Amino acid sequence: MxxxxxxxxxxxxxxxxxxxxxxxxxxxxxxxxxxxxxxxxxxxxxxxxxxxxxxxxxxxxxxxxxxxxxxxxxxxxxxxxxxxxxxxxxxxxxxxxxxxxxxxxSPEAVAEFAVALIQTLNRNTHRAYNRVREGNFSLDGLLGRTLHGRTVGLVGTGRIGVAFAKIMNGFGCRLLAFDPFESDEFKKYGEYTDLDTLLKESDIVSLHCPLTDKTRHIINDTTLSQMRQGAMLVNTSRGGLISTRAVIAALKRHHLGGLALDVYEGEGALFYTDHSGTIIDDDELMRLTTFHNVLVCGHQAFFxxxxxxxxxxxxxxxxxxxxxxxxxxxxxxxxxxxxxxxxxxxxxxxxxx
Missing domain, CATH: 3.40.50.720 (NAD(P)-binding Rossmann-like Domain)
Known part of the structure; x- marks a missing residue:
């Protein structure tokens, strides 16, 4: 066959x-x-x-x-x-x-990549790399925060979410999770709560849930306003979980402290192919790339x-x-x-x- x-x-x-x-x-x-x-x-x-x-x-x-x-x-x-x-x-x-x-x-593959994105944004290693290549060894603007003791919120605790929780527990983070289907394995590392509480108390919010009618744009104007001032948002799951327009607005008003995306709701026409020699006409994606506190990767967490x-x-x-x-x-x-x-x-x- x-x-x-x-x-x-x-x-x-x-x-x-x-x-x-x-x-x-x-x-x-x-x-x-x-x-x-x-x-x-x-x-x-x-x-x-x-x-x-x-x-x-x-x-x-x-x-x-x-x-x-x-x-x-x-x-x-x-x-x-x-x-x-x-x-x-x-x-x-x-x-x-x-x-x-x-x-x-390999749920660990995606979980480890999510942590890599967090550490890159948190410690500004992407900016430091570019500076040093130009002979600039100044530390101004590269100040980060220690992960130990920070609160990390997980939306979704399937295989990848649990693998992510194990790693963040190792950093000494407090873990909160929201998922209609609770995992006994996750309970070894953190506690379940409602989405509102998770957003209000988390320094970092990481998405590990599937894209369904109920989860589409789960991150929107309303939920972003509930997040802590300066919190970081990470998505290695599906692009449609986030309203791009809403996160751009939250970044512009300095409410969202950092955004790390391995997926994007309009990725279908772009990801997995080389567009370096063409004009990319996705205005929202191009706007995201102008923020120093935003990372966008091409859906490679599984790779x-x-x-x-x-x-x-x-x-x-x-x-x-x-x-x-x-x-x-x-x-x-x-x-x-x-x-x-x-x-x-x-x-x-x-x-x-």
């Missing part, structure tokens, strides 16, 4: 190579075809001949895209990521398209050898489960033989990342 991989980069080809797929499950007979383009309504024809497609965070699988895939014989969608807000799961269930993600790859290996292995195993009709642990729309469509959307478990 053929697997069409969209939004593929050289590192995807390295880790998702056919020999690796054969090694994981020889009986599946998987042939991998790579496409550099993102999957969209315009690029759907590239999936012709494939039984399954493999997509990433910025591929868009609307109802119309899924219907086109189904008409060409595609019966499985494999997400090489944890989030699935870019897939219309209801449409996939109606069409009988199997959907599975990889929710448990470690260990995480890519786990993503590749998990993706191929999900596909092998589909091919052989086995129960798939990470299916979002899964097999349910008695049902007319043959597939059933999984809604019982809370969303964890």
């Amino acid at each position: 053929q697997l069409a991989v969209f939004s593929s980069k050289p590192y995807d080809k390295l880790f998702l190579a056919t020999p690796r797929a054969t090694e994981l499950d020889p009986a599946a007979g998987i042939e991998v075809i790579y496409h550099d383009f993102a999957l969209s309504l315009e690029t759907v024809p590239l999936a012709k001949g494939a039984t399954a497609v493999c997509v990433f965070v910025n591929d868009i699988l609307t109802e119309e895209v899924l219907e086109s895939l189904h008409a060409m014989g595609v019966r499985a969608v494999l997400l090489r990521c944890a989030g699935y807000n870019n897939v219309d799961l209801d449409a996939a269930s109606r069409l009988g398209i199997f959907v599975a993600n990889v929710p448990s790859y 470690t050898d260990e995480a890519l290996r786990e993503i590749a292995d998990g993706t191929i195993r999900n596909l092998a489960d589909f091919v052989h009709g086995r129960p798939c642990k990470f299916s979002l729309v899964q097999r349910d033989a008695p049902s007319p469509g043959g597939l059933k959307r999984r809604d019982s478990a809370p969303i964890r990342i």
Whole structure:
């Protein structure tokens, strides 16, 4: 069978190579075809001949895209990521398209990157690096604060949130968390509270929750006004959690002390490609880059050898489960033989990342 991989980069080809797929499950007979383009309504024809497609965070699988895939014989969608807000799961269930993600790859990779962003902003190492390269060894403007004893608020305590909590606990921070689904593991390091209290008491707020209808723009004018004067905001989860317009306003009035983004709500048209030779017409993103207390990275928190290996292995195993009709642990729309469509959307478990 053929697997069409969209939004593929050289590192995807390295880790998702056919020999690796054969090694994981020889009986599946998987042939991998790579496409550099993102999957969209315009690029759907590239999936012709494939039984399954493999997509990433910025591929868009609307109802119309899924219907086109189904008409060409595609019966499985494999997400090489944890989030699935870019897939219309209801449409996939109606069409009988199997959907599975990889929710448990190296949570430490993302957690460690969030800490790296915090320390970079907090101690101004990005500014110091540029100064020294120009022969400027002055310390003026580089004053930071000790993390020990500061209050850190986590919005979301899934696998990544807990990994982040362990690290910040090691710094000697007080940890608060907000999550409708409490984690016993997190309770070893901090305490749960409501969102209002977390925002009011935290020196640093770090987002580790999925993007859903309820969490979209969870950081907005109202919630930003509840944050402490000079607090830092970090997002390594999904760009849509933050209203960009609102954070720009909070930065301009000096209420928000620092902003670190590895994700951006308008990243789909920009991230993972080189735009250094073109004009970027996203005014809000360009405005963010003018603040000295803002860091913007290109959605790279997951980008470690260990995480890519786990993503590749998990993706191929999900596909092998589909091919052989086995129960798939990470299916979002899964097999349910008695049902007319043959597939059933999984809604019982809370969303964890």
